[in-house]
Amino acid sequence: MLKYRCISKSAQETQALAGKIMSFLKPSDVVLLTGDLGAGKTTLVGGALSYLGYKDHVISPTFNILKCYFEVKPNVFHIDAYRLENQNIDIGLDEFIEGNGVTFVEWPKFIEPLIPSKHLEISIKRISDNERDIEIIDPTDSYKTVLENLEAK
Numbered sequence: 001m002l003k004y005r006c007i008s009k010s011a012q013e014t015q016a017l018a019g020k021i022m023s024f025l026k027p028s029d030v031v032l033l034t035g036d037l038g039a040g041k042t043t044l045v046g047g048a049l050s051y052l053g054y055k056d057h058v059i060s061p062t063f064n065i066l067k068c069y070f071e072v073k074p075n076v077f078h079i080d081a082y083r084l085e086n087q088n089i090d091i092g093l094d095e096f097i098e099g100n101g102v103t104f105v106e107w108p109k110f111i112e113p114l115i116p117s118k119h120l121e122i123s124i125k126r127i128s129d130n131e132r133d134i135e136i137i138d139p140t141d142s143y144k145t146v147l148e149n150l151e152a153k
């Protein structure tokens with residue numbers, strides 16, 4: 001299991017890290033975002049989208065469960081499973097996960113049966129108002145290039 005760990009000192013730093021990761025991702029890749037409420041999961045997705053040239057403010061899809069960004073290449077699918085809490089997870093999300101876009105999943109534990117074993121996990125822990133302990137975990141050693149490039153920076 002490959003891992004990379006760093007401290008982010010601002011939301012902008014987290015977004016820059018997201019851009020760097022996004023530069024290596026391809027359609028069908030799945031990125032799990034774990035961490036408490038307000039950790040910075042949605043902020044990180046915003047960084048990945050702005051790397052792809054998306055200009056609008058990225059909001060959490062909490063009330064929609066899924067938000068699709070077809071205007072960027074690769075397409076980005078942003079899932080926030082918080083409201084699902086394991087109930088009724090059979091709502092067609094599987095058509096997007098590992099489909100024709102990069103999928104980011106907030107609160108993946110609530111849709112665990114839908115998560116493929118090949119994925120990248122980004123775990124964000126709050127240290128202080130502006131500091132976050134960020135760990136990038138590649139459980140199946142499928143994202144060696146991503147991890148190596150983060151190490152090399």
Ligand SMILES: Nc1ncnc2c1ncn2[C@@H]1O[C@H](COP(=O)(O)OP(=O)(O)OP(=O)(O)O)[C@@H](O)[C@H]1O
Pocket residue numbers: 008009010011012013014035036037038039040041042043044060106129130131132
């Ligand atoms: N280093 C940092 N990295 C990321 N976000 C930060 C950082 N420092 C401060 N923040 C702020 O923390 C907040 C994170 O909110 P965000 O909506 O991204 O959290 P979340 O993990 O998606 O929460 P939820 O589970 O409620 O969806 C934002 O207001 C962001 O500006």
Ligand SMILES: [Mg+2]
Pocket residue numbers: 041042043060080106
């Ligand atoms: Mg969020």
